[in-house]
Amino acid sequence: NLSDKLQRSFKTLRGQGTITDDNIAEALREIRLALLESDVNLAVVTDLVEHIRTRALGTQVTTALSPSEQIVKIVHDELVNLLGKDTARFQKSSQPPSVILMAGLQGSGKTTTSGKLAQWLKKAGHRPMLVSVDVYRPAAREQLAIVARTISAQLYEGKLTDGEANTDSVLRLAKEAKREAASFGCDILIVDTAGRNQIDAALMDEMAALKKQLNPSEILFVADAMTGQDAVNSAKAFNDLLTITGAILTKMDGDARGGAALSIRHVTGAPIKFLGTGEKPDAFEPFHPDRIVSRIMGMGDIATLLERAEEKLDRGKAEQFAKKALSGDGFSLDDFRDQLRQIKKMGSMQSILKMLPSVGPFAGMAQAAENVDEKQFTRVESIINSMTDKERKDHEIINGNRRKRIARGSGTTVQDVNNLLRQYAQMRKMFKTIGGGGGIKAQQRMMS
Numbered sequence: 001n002l003s004d005k006l007q008r009s010f011k012t013l014r015g016q017g018t019i020t021d022d023n024i025a026e027a028l029r030e031i032r033l034a035l036l037e038s039d040v041n042l043a044v045v046t047d048l049v050e051h052i053r054t055r056a057l058g059t060q061v062t063t064a065l066s067p068s069e070q071i072v073k074i075v076h077d078e079l080v081n082l083l084g085k086d087t088a089r090f091q092k093s094s095q096p097p098s099v100i101l102m103a104g105l106q107g108s109g110k111t112t113t114s115g116k117l118a119q120w121l122k123k124a125g126h127r128p129m130l131v132s133v134d135v136y137r138p139a140a141r142e143q144l145a146i147v148a149r150t151i152s153a154q155l156y157e158g159k160l161t162d163g164e165a166n167t168d169s170v171l172r173l174a175k176e177a178k179r180e181a182a183s184f185g186c187d188i189l190i191v192d193t194a195g196r197n198q199i200d201a202a203l204m205d206e207m208a209a210l211k212k213q214l215n216p217s218e219i220l221f222v223a224d225a226m227t228g229q230d231a232v233n234s235a236k237a238f239n240d241l242l243t244i245t246g247a248i249l250t251k252m253d254g255d256a257r258g259g260a261a262l263s264i265r266h267v268t269g270a271p272i273k274f275l276g277t278g279e280k281p282d283a284f285e286p287f288h289p290d291r292i293v294s295r296i297m298g299m300g301d302i303a304t305l306l307e308r309a310e311e312k313l314d315r316g317k318a319e320q321f322a323k324k325a326l327s328g329d330g331f332s333l334d335d336f337r338d339q340l341r342q343i344k345k346m347g348s349m350q351s352i353l354k355m356l357p358s359v360g361p362f363a364g365m366a367q368a369a370e371n372v373d374e375k376q377f378t379r380v381e382s383i384i385n386s387m388t389d390k391e392r393k394d395h396e397i398i399n400g401n402r403r404k405r406i407a408r409g410s411g412t413t414v415q416d417v418n419n420l421l422r423q424y425a426q427m428r429k430m431f432k433t434i435g436g437g438g439g440i441k442a443q444q445r446m447m448s
């Protein structure tokens with residue numbers, strides 16, 4: 001992926017004292033290739049590389065950052081610039097309801113995303129109504145009805161008689177829904193539309209007619225991030241016809257690392273507003289350029305992780321733990337168990353590990369996530385539960401006999417207990433190393 005490739009290209013710069021024409025040319029060539037291979041559009045790549053070259057050459061060589069770190073920072077800043085800031089905002093129409101028209105190819109995630117958006121808007125205090133005008137596939141309308149029920153959102157179902165699969169009935173449904181939303185006091189109407197496997201004239205005509213009739217305040221292009229360059233091409237086609245006001249990238253929980261985000265933004269000029277990160281209604285987040293850029297570059301999505309942690313964790317406890325873990329004393333098994341419980345509150349371990357950076361002290365952890373056995377957590381917790389207070393505070397007193405007793409008490413084996421103690425010791429050591437000025441600080445320096 002892009003991150004690995006960029007990491008590799010930055011390695012060529014390591015150990016060089018100054019940024020010169022020569023050493024930057026090599027790095028830029030690598031960056032260019034990496035971006036291209038990651039589905040970033042050629043025009044975007046050319047622009048970007050030029051910006052980076054200009055900025056890099058104008059940069060004073062400082063003692064605080066190595067040339068490679070400086071270039072990492074420049075690439076990071078340029079990508080953030082390109083993506084724009086604070087994009088998850090909506091235009092409103094002067095008279096409610098404001099209409100959000102969802103556009104995109106079939107399977108891109110329009111219906112799923114319509115539901116996610118409705119839920120997100122509800123949480124933000126709005127009263128959204130959903131309507132599906134996919135009259136060509138009854139199952140598609142039923143799918144939205146199910147989504148609406150799941151999240152308890154208003155839905156305009158409307159009536160269709162057989163043989164009414166045409167643009168006229170699409171427009172009629174849309175019109176009725178808008179009236180219904182107004183009379184229900186809904187301030188936003190989300191219109192889920194039909195998609196095709198590829199852009200065809202009939203679909204485009206219908207979208208244009210819908211736009212004309214509904215006068216939407218937002219036209220959001222929904223793109224499957226996994227489809228890379230195809231998503232960019234269809235974004236362009238939709239934008240040429242409809243002038244989209246924003247894009248939502250779905251399936252960011254897969255392998256896609258964000259190349260499509262850069263290209264869509266550059267090609268359409270419209271901001272990416274949200275990311276879809278799973279099939280469930282709450283797997284949806286406002287788009288933060290600095291985060292996705294970090295993810296692209298392999299720094300991991302620490303900001304998202306921290307935000308999620310803040311939401312779900314007892315903040316004081318988390319800070320205490322971090323302080324302890326990074327200090328010379330290290331953390332006790334008590335703290336460890338506490339932390340496990342907190343982590344469980346945050347969701348699955350897999351989703352957490354995936355957000356860690358793929359470089360530095362966390363290298364390999366994202367891959368390790370694939371192998372995490374969630375049951376292991378419960379096992380670890382019961383082992384710690386079976387220890388005495390004294391043992392939890394001072395793991396060094398846990399001798400062979402104590403291990404046997406703990407294994408019996410927790411329904412595990414002595415080997416399980418040994419494993420836990422060994423891992424615990426390793427973690428303590430790792431945190432202390434980081435606390436003592438290892439990887440994390442170097443990374444922070446790089447990104448600040």
Ligand code: GDP
Nearest residue numbers: 106107108109110111112250251276277278279
């Ligand atoms: P539509 O044809 O554009 O309406 O697409 P759908 O909403 O029916 O979605 C197509 C498929 O993609 C469904 O199986 C969804 O569950 C799935 N999907 C949509 N968004 C996401 C996402 O963010 N992550 C993942 N993993 N799957 C998604």
Ligand code: MG
Nearest residue numbers: 110111134140
């Ligand atoms: Mg659909």
